[in-house]
Amino acid sequence: MKSVPFTAAEIESLIAQHPTPLYVYDEAGIRATARKLIEAFSWNEGFKEYFAVKALPNPRVLGILREEGCGADCSSLLELLLAERAGLSGEEIMFTSNDTPIEEFAKAKEMGALINLDALEHLDYLEKGVGLPDFLSVRYNPGPLREGNAIIGKPEEAKFGMTREQIFEAYRRAKEKGVRRFGLHTMVASNERNAEYFVETARMLFEIVRDVRRELGVTIELVNLGGGIGIPYRPDDTEANLSKISDGIRRLFDEYEMTGVRLAMECGRYITGPHGYLLTQVRHLKHTYREYAGVDATMANLMRPGMYGAYHHITVLGKENEAASKAYDIVGSLCENNDKFAINRKLPQLQEGDILVIHDAGAHGHAMGFNYNGKLRSAEFLLRPDRSFEMIRRAETVEDYLATLRL
Numbered sequence: 001m002k003s004v005p006f007t008a009a010e011i012e013s014l015i016a017q018h019p020t021p022l023y024v025y026d027e028a029g030i031r032a033t034a035r036k037l038i039e040a041f042s043w044n045e046g047f048k049e050y051f052a053v054k055a056l057p058n059p060r061v062l063g064i065l066r067e068e069g070c071g072a073d074c075s076s077l078l079e080l081l082l083a084e085r086a087g088l089s090g091e092e093i094m095f096t097s098n099d100t101p102i103e104e105f106a107k108a109k110e111m112g113a114l115i116n117l118d119a120l121e122h123l124d125y126l127e128k129g130v131g132l133p134d135f136l137s138v139r140y141n142p143g144p145l146r147e148g149n150a151i152i153g154k155p156e157e158a159k160f161g162m163t164r165e166q167i168f169e170a171y172r173r174a175k176e177k178g179v180r181r182f183g184l185h186t187m188v189a190s191n192e193r194n195a196e197y198f199v200e201t202a203r204m205l206f207e208i209v210r211d212v213r214r215e216l217g218v219t220i221e222l223v224n225l226g227g228g229i230g231i232p233y234r235p236d237d238t239e240a241n242l243s244k245i246s247d248g249i250r251r252l253f254d255e256y257e258m259t260g261v262r263l264a265m266e267c268g269r270y271i272t273g274p275h276g277y278l279l280t281q282v283r284h285l286k287h288t289y290r291e292y293a294g295v296d297a298t299m300a301n302l303m304r305p306g307m308y309g310a311y312h313h314i315t316v317l318g319k320e321n322e323a324a325s326k327a328y329d330i331v332g333s334l335c336e337n338n339d340k341f342a343i344n345r346k347l348p349q350l351q352e353g354d355i356l357v358i359h360d361a362g363a364h365g366h367a368m369g370f371n372y373n374g375k376l377r378s379a380e381f382l383l384r385p386d387r388s389f390e391m392i393r394r395a396e397t398v399e400d401y402l403a404t405l406r407l
């Protein structure tokens, strides 16, 4: 059974003032998980977790993670601005974008962020547009050498990164043009809980660091293994074994003589995913060929189930100890039949007004929201260690929605 960090009474008093749907993030859990990841890699001098802003783009959360020693992985101008709002600056930020407009490179350079190039063709674009920075990282796409998975797709078919030949060419040309410090990056896994996968990713990158050193005389100082550590969405899923990941990488680090190389990760889901909860209330029960529970959240609040068929566990608040005796489709009100948080899910007998907690919504949850069918984005709250709820984003209003229209 998955537990929740709040009581039914605490949530009832919250929603008496702020109607559902809404998100709650557990600050203590987020801090503890960030510490755990950083601690696991403490053997590597300079290890940094650049939290993937896209997973939970809220400056209040970025600020908390900064206090824990995390930087930010930004992929767009707005994400750079959010990181700036959270007090992050310079090399606390890594900028990994693709199909990048020059204004975004300009802002990243102005902030002194670590720029990671997605394409060989971007080298000239960056140089002409804003000049090359002192530090440059490149993104590797191993193509057929790695498998990927259903969420991230096959590297071979992915638009991201460069081939091995291209990254060598990028280092060679960048060095000629005066770049003095270098990084290497890849992102080949998503929601992966198998430690071996990350160890193999490290091997792949360490081999390149070694070969680039030998063949080009270029020293790579930063190796970013990407994000992608998975979380146990299902109650019987096992957790990713961090010590196994870290120990395996450490063995290779020694084997490949990587002394002096700083490692980095840019996990989003692993850090905040398990600590975010979407709260929604049952509005209508409906019986046709199946049992439906219509709730006040929709796929516009959390699109993972509709988009990927992803499993999100659901707890009926206050009914934790009741038998899961009836199968329901838990649905929103969008005019799309994939607007379902769960299909044929066994839950305790539901009543209108029941509060459902949708688990593991703390990453790629609110962030992926949208306004289809005129649905508005929900508020976000932080559950503080003193048990208070701090609003860290208000709910979108009808006026917000109408404000961009020319009426």
Ligand SMILES: Cc1ncc(COP(=O)(O)O)c(C=O)c1O
Pocket: 052, 054, 055, 073, 096, 187, 189, 190, 191, 226, 227, 228, 229, 266, 267, 268, 269, 270, 363
């Ligand atoms: C480049 C990059 N880094 C990091 C992440 C974060 O991934 P996750 O939240 O699975 O750790 C993503 C996710 O899309 C990504 O594209």
